[in-house]
Amino acid sequence: MELQELKKVIEILRREYEHLNAPIERLKAQKRGDPLRALICTLLSTRTKDETTAEVCKRLFERVKSLDDLLEIDIKELERLLYPVGFYKNKAKYLKQLAFQIKEEFGGRVPDKLEELLRLKGVGRKVANIVLVEAFGKPAIGVDTHVHRICNRWKLVNTKTPQQTERALTQILPKEYWMDFNRLLVAFGQTICKPLKPRCDVCPIREFCAFVKIKEP
Incomplete structure (x- = not known):
């Protein structure tokens, strides 16, 4: 081509x-609001269908509304909220660890640079690039x-x-x-x-x- x-x-x-009317649009609707939501949704969507991720994120965000909520929630409760996304137990650990990183290393704000996003637990290039676009309006x-x-x-x-x-x-x-x-x-x-x-x-x-x-x- x-x-x-x-x-x-x-x-x-x-x-x-x-x-x-693709499933991606239902997932994108859950990402709107702030960069943390975009990051969480995008990370959870890896190895999982968008329609499943969208439903899980909707349920998750009724309980987790801020970085502090994510830091404070019990890991077992977080696992239950994330089921049935793929590798939900690993992703629960990633979310807890990256929440700590965001607070300690980035002053409580989701970073807006590729190399910094890649330092977050569980975040690879695909996730980082999508977050740059959807959360910060940066070309990637x-x-x-x-x-x-x-x-x-x-x-x-x-x-x-x-x-x-x-x-x-x-x-x-x-x-x-x-x-x-x-x-x-x-x-x-x-x-x-x-x-x-x-x-x-x-x-x-x-x-x-x-x-x-x-x-x-």
């Missing part, structure tokens, strides 16, 4: 986003399995890991598109460009897609 085609694809996905590209899969299907990149995809995209994609690239491709991947049975017959960008061309006789 050439850059000019990619720009057209992004504009189409922007127009289609609301009509897709969060690459999860959807973004990695779709960009390779499009032949936009030829990479084996999400981190390789992130590096490649920062070289290819103009910064003006970084902010909403993740949400657009995740919504597209959740509803149309699925991992096992992509819905190529109803895909709004099929004319630009290398994967469709390979499938067609």
